[in-house]
Amino acid sequence: MSDVERFENQPENCPGTQSENAGKVSACAKCPNQQLCSSGTLKGTNSGMHEIQERLKDVKHKILVLSGKGGVGKSTLTCLLSRAFSLKNAEEHVAVLDIDICGPSQPRILGVLGEQVHQSGSGWSPVYVEDNLSVMSIGFLLSNPDDAIIWRGPKKNGIIKQFLSEVDWGKLNYLLIDTPPGTSDEHLSVTTYLAKAGLTGAIIITTPEEVALLDVRKEIDFCRKVNVKILGVIENMSLFVCPNCKTESKIFSTSGVKQMCEDLKVPFLGSLPVDPLLAKCCDQGIDYLRERSNSPIVKALDKIIEGIEKQCTI
Amino acid sequence: MLETVKHVVLVLSGKGGVGKSTVSTQLALTFKEKGYRVGLLDIDLCGPSVPYLLQLEGKDVHQCPEGWVPVYTNPDKQLAVMSIGFLLNNRNASVVWRGPKKTAMIKQFLNDVVWGDLDILVIDTPPGTSDEHITVMENLKDVKCSGAVIVTTPQEVAIEDVRKEITFCKKTGIPILGIIENMSGFVCPTCSECSNIFSSGGGACLAELAKVPLLGTLPIDPTVGVLLGKACVIELPDSTSAKVFNDILLQLIDKLSIAAPSQPV
Numbered sequence: 001m002s003d004v005e006r007f008e009n010q011p012e013n014c015p016g017t018q019s020e021n022a023g024k025v026s027a028c029a030k031c032p033n034q035q036l037c038s039s040g041t042l043k044g045t046n047s048g049m050h051e052i053q054e055r056l057k058d059v060k061h062k063i064l065v066l067s068g069k070g071g072v073g074k075s076t077l078t079c080l081l082s083r084a085f086s087l088k089n090a091e092e093h094v095a096v097l098d099i100d101i102c103g104p105s106q107p108r109i110l111g112v113l114g115e116q117v118h119q120s121g122s123g124w125s126p127v128y129v130e131d132n133l134s135v136m137s138i139g140f141l142l143s144n145p146d147d148a149i150i151w152r153g154p155k156k157n158g159i160i161k162q163f164l165s166e167v168d169w170g171k172l173n174y175l176l177i178d179t180p181p182g183t184s185d186e187h188l189s190v191t192t193y194l195a196k197a198g199l200t201g202a203i204i205i206t207t208p209e210e211v212a213l214l215d216v217r218k219e220i221d222f223c224r225k226v227n228v229k230i231l232g233v234i235e236n237m238s239l240f241v242c243p244n245c246k247t248e249s250k251i252f253s254t255s256g257v258k259q260m261c262e263d264l265k266v267p268f269l270g271s272l273p274v275d276p277l278l279a280k281c282c283d284q285g286i287d288y289l290r291e292r293s294n295s296p297i298v299k300a301l302d303k304i305i306e307g308i309e310k311q312c313t314i
Numbered sequence: 315m316l317e318t319v320k321h322v323v324l325v326l327s328g329k330g331g332v333g334k335s336t337v338s339t340q341l342a343l344t345f346k347e348k349g350y351r352v353g354l355l356d357i358d359l360c361g362p363s364v365p366y367l368l369q370l371e372g373k374d375v376h377q378c379p380e381g382w383v384p385v386y387t388n389p390d391k392q393l394a395v396m397s398i399g400f401l402l403n404n405r406n407a408s409v410v411w412r413g414p415k416k417t418a419m420i421k422q423f424l425n426d427v428v429w430g431d432l433d434i435l436v437i438d439t440p441p442g443t444s445d446e447h448i449t450v451m452e453n454l455k456d457v458k459c460s461g462a463v464i465v466t467t468p469q470e471v472a473i474e475d476v477r478k479e480i481t482f483c484k485k486t487g488i489p490i491l492g493i494i495e496n497m498s499g500f501v502c503p504t505c506s507e508c509s510n511i512f513s514s515g516g517g518a519c520l521a522e523l524a525k526v527p528l529l530g531t532l533p534i535d536p537t538v539g540v541l542l543g544k545a546c547v548i549e550l551p552d553s554t555s556a557k558v559f560n561d562i563l564l565q566l567i568d569k570l571s572i573a574a575p576s577q578p579v
Contacts, residue, residue, distance in 0.1 A: 014414050068361050068408075070330005070441045075471070102442035103328050103475035148328075148478035150443045150485065153413030181330040181441060182360035183408045184416065209539060211335070215361035218408040225410060240500065244507035251500060251511075253540055276511045283470035283513060 051165040053197040055123075059095075059172040061312050062194060063231065064202040066223070068215030070181035072207045073236040073272075075105040076282055078178040080297075081203075082110075083289050084305050085174050086133040092173035095126060097163055098137035099190055100180040101156045102149050107139035111285025115140055123168035136167050153185035160189050164197075181215070183222040191226045200312055201229035203269070207237045208255035220264055231311040232269035233261050234304060240274040269307040272300050315425055316457050319353065319432045321570050324450065324462040324488065328475030330441035332467045333496040335363040336538070338438035341463075341566075343545035344559050346393045349575035350433040353384065355423055356397035357450060358440035359409050359416050365399035369543040375400045381426040387543065396427050413445035420449045433572060441475070443482040451486045460570050461489040463529065467497045468516035480524045491569055492529035493521045494562065500534040529565055530558040 014027060022028075056062065065078045078096055085094045098106035107113045107127075115127040117140045126134035138149065138159060169175065180186055191199065202223055206216040216233070223230050235257040240249045251274065261268040273296055281288040289298055316322065325338045335358070342354040356364035365371045365385075373385045375396070384394040398409060398419065411419075429435065440446055462483055466476040476493075483490050495517025499508045511534065521528035532538075538546055538555050547556045566572070 070361075071332055071467070071472075072330075102444055103330075103478065105471050105474065108471055108474060145474060146477050146481045148443050148481040148485070150448060150482055152445050152448060156444065183410045184360055185412050185445075188410065188412060207331075211363050211366060212331075214363065214366055214405065217406040218361065221406055221408040222410055225408065240509070240511065242502040242505060242507055243509060245502060245505035247502055247504040249500070249503060249536070251534060251536055253536060274511055276509055276513070279469050279471075279512050 048161055048165060049193060049196045052193050055165050056197045059169060059175045061173065061200040062175045063200050064177045064179060065205060066179055066202045066219050067181060067205045068183065068219035069212040072205050072212055074205050075109055075178050077205050077234060077236065078176050079109045080301055082133055082176050083287055084301050086130050087289060090132060093132045093171060094174045095169050095172050096135040096176050096178060098178045099160050099186050100178060101138050101151065101159060103180065104137045104139035106135050106137045106178060108285055109282045110135050113285060117141065123166045126167055126169060136163055156185050157189040160186060161193055164193050183218060187222065191228055199228060201231040203231050204233045205236055206233060206257055207252050208235060208257055209252040210256065213256055213260055220266060230266045231308055232267035233257065234269045235271040237274045238271040267311060270300050270304040272297050319429055319435045321434045321460040321572055322437065322454060322457060323434060323460055324437045324439060325465060326439055326462050326479050327441060327465045328443065328479035329472040332465050332472055334465050335367055335438050337465050337494055337496065338436050339364060339367045340546050340559055342393060342436045344547050344563050345434055347545050347548055351392055351431060353394045353429045353432045353435040355435060356438045357420050357423065357446050358438060359398050359411065359419060361440065362397045362399035364395060364397045364438055367542065368395060370395060371405060373400055378428060381428045384427055384429065394429055396423055416445050417449045420446060421453060424453050433575065443478060447482065451488060459488060461491040463491050464493045465496055466493060466517055466520060467512045468495055468514050469512040473516045473520050476520060490526045491566060492527040493517050494529050495531045497534045498531045530562045532558050
């Protein structure tokens with residue numbers, strides 16, 4: 001599974017097999033697959049979208065967790081939000097889908113490292129963290145933590161499609177999709193595949209510093225280009241309170257997140273402070289919400305959850 | 315390709331936001347301050363940070379008969395920089411490209427930039443082990459790629475991804491020069507208490523596990539984050555970060571046997 005994948009015959013400006021121009025542009029002239037593409041048979045794979053639509057018809061809200069920047073807390077927030085939703089209402093089911101193929105973090109953060117995915121007649125069974133919280137990640141399919149997925153785009157797209165069409169989630173209130181950083185294959189694929197099934201929107205995570213905001217603005221631009229509704233922006237790692245003297249430090253320089261939200265007219269959902277214990281809980285897969293139920297992060301999270309619920313109903 | 319470049323160093327990490335771009339720019343600036351001729355190539359196409367970090371936003375790349383002229387940080391032309399950021403006319407615009415287009419762009423960066431004589435070329439990469447990395451690795455096969463520096467933060471979640479990057483290097487035959495642990499502790503400016511926000515010791519553990527050297531451990535220092543184009547070793551000479559960067563540089567010079575600068579300062 002970890003062999004280097006080479007597509008030596010694929011032209012560099014291939015329009016993609018699903019494109020209207022598949023097999024028809026100048027780049028296709030020398031491609032060995034030109035006939036196949038221009039015949040339109042490959043577009044038949046569009047039927048995959050129908051399967052996805054069918055599979056996800058009992059999932060009420062499908063939400064992407066995005067950020068142009070890496071390491072801002074997409075996976076941590078996805079985990080916190082899913083746990084908060086599951087804790088809030090024991091009757092409603094929540095699930096997390098991790099589409100970070102090269103760096104899956106959900107198995108560790110949700111405390112289900114080393115679990116296996118089982119196949120049944122109705123599809124792949126996700127791994128259950130709580131009775132009403134399940135997760136699927138490529139991490140469950142790797143036998144060794146050192147195994148690297150060295151894949152180019154098309155193979156990543158293939159597995160994402162499988163995750164969307166073959167996982168047997170059951171009836172869900174929320175499906176949170178954790179993504180890798182950037183605006184490339186994974187992001188385009190997931191938005192395309194979910195176009196018919198209906199994507200509720202995207203939550204964007206950022207840290208306060210300008211370097212992160214720079215990439216996050218690009219992500220907002222991406223959402224607008226592909227017509228994904230932005231449910232709101234969450235600022236992570238905003239302040240650090242010294243456990244010894246209670247001095248507040250801005251580790252990642254001054255914050256322009258609220259200003260950015262105003263400038264770009266997107267809702268601001270809230271800020272979360274830095275807590276070293278949260279990083280520790282993520283490393284060990286412990287439920288932070290139960291561990292530190294009175295922390296400022298949990299309080300901030302409550303408001304964020306309210307904000308998301310409100311945005312989902314608009 | 316890259317005939318006039320003596321050494322190439324890739325800055326890699328499986329994880330995002332660990333400080334690849336900060337480390338790349340500071341390494342390049344430290345080499346420059348020591349009198350070397352340096353190039354910095356940013357192949358993070360979806361999130362280029364180098365133009366901002368070096369305060370070169372809005373600068374243009376020019377075309378000459380030999381190819382693309384990189385952007386220089388000063389008239390001495392000691393530090394040459396190339397990034398997709400220079401080719402975008404709006405800093406908020408996203409680059410929504412699938413793999414094949416990214417591959418073509420990186421090939422162009424490697425083939426068409428007129429770097430001139432360089433002692434060292436530092437390549438800053440996006441997180442992951444996908445199109446960008448495979449392309450760079452394949453293209454550098456014919457070039458004497460000197461090796462990779464791996465950046466990580468101390469927590470397990472980051473280490474887990476970085477282990478995959480090490481596997482990538484081993485599989486593809488890129489020599490690993492060493493690991494740099496970033497954001498290892500935050501010293502409170504008021505009471506000097508050190509908090510390990512992202513836990514501690516991960517870099518050393520990883521170095522031992524993967525049997526590669528640990529080049530250095532950088533603390534969380536908000537003053538380094540706002541240096542913007544200035545070298546840490548010059549602006550904050552007494553800081554821990556400056557000492558670590560100086561030390562890393564000496565190790566890299568030794569490991570790669572980089573000759574003394576062509577023009578002494």
